[in-house]
Amino acid sequence: YRVAIENYLEPYLNYYVVKDLDEAQAAIRLLNKAQKGKANFFILDAFKDFQSPATLTPSEAKPAVDLIQCDPAHRNLINFLLHHVVVTETDELAKEISDEKLTVLAKSGRYIQRKYTISGGSVGLFEGKKIGRKKNLEVLEKTIQRSQQEEDKLSSRLHQLRDQLSQLKMAKDAGSIQQAQARLNQTIQEIATLRAKRESFENYLAENAFRRKEIEERIEQLSAKNKEIESALGSMSKEVEKAREQISNTDGSFRKVAEELSQASAAYNEKNIAFIRQQNKVSSIQRELSFREKNLDEARATLANAQRLLQQSTDEIASLNDQIEQLQKDLLEMYDLRKSKEGSLSEAEQEFFKARGGVNEIEDKL
Structure with a gap:
């Protein structure tokens, strides 16, 4: 079973096993001091209270933790790494794996199967010879x-x-x-x-x-x-100490320069504030001028529109005056016609009443 378990544990083969956090910190400091890269560590004290969760093992497979021989001090670490791993005797893939956490290893080391993934291939000559040396x-x-x-x-x-x-x-x-x-x-x-x-x-x-x-x-x-x-x-x-001493020796002149720089900076800030205020005033005047120009354009447009309406009204008034004059002429003609009609009507009435008087006389005679 060595090849199968070694293939599964390959990502962890470069990890170092240390007793506690102090040893890991000491190793990290040593690597940092020597500029030798980085390393990963398993801390045995961290697994002191680790208990393997219950895992449903297929009938044709064996739990990997039962196949490992190790020192008692490393047993919890092995349980942590392999508590969800089983080894099968055959090279046939499982048709279905119900548990998402379960990992199935072929005894020959040709594949590693999980619920959603599978990896495998040929087995090298030197595989299975790294662990347990x-x-x-x-x-x-x-x-x-x-x-x-x-x-x-x-x-x-x-x-x-x-x-x-x-x-x-x-x-x-x-x-x-x-x-x-x-x-x-x-x-x-x-x-x-x-x-x-x-x-x-x-x-x-x-x-x-x-x-x-x-x-x-x-x-x-x-x-x-x-x-x-x-x-x-x-x-x-x-x-570095020499450089610090030089810096401390030049600290007095640096302070003087710093004070002058501070005064110059204060003067610059005052000028800058005055400039900003002046710029704000100019911006305000420009905004007001733009607003006034906009109002002037609107007033000009309103005036032009009013003049156009006034011209239209003037034309309409002239047309109405012409119509009124024509109506007055027509009215005078109608008045003259009425007078002539009234005169003719009076004469007709007189003749009517005269004829009626004659008719009455004739009736009386009859």
């Missing part, structure tokens, strides 16, 4: 110790068998000699196998010791560079 070294040391103990036991057994073989040879017992010889050969083979394993383990330890030596040399080089940086910082601090 320190633990492997401890296991190898214990294995070597056990092998040495077994070798000692087998060596003791070999001596016993050789003694028995010598005794049997002296007793000239052929059957017992063959059996003892067979046991001796088997023991020799086991010893050779154990020696080969021990040599392999010793070579591995030697290689790790060489790497450790290289790391220690690198640490010494970094320490030397840190000392150089500290020395440079010390010299720079001295230069």
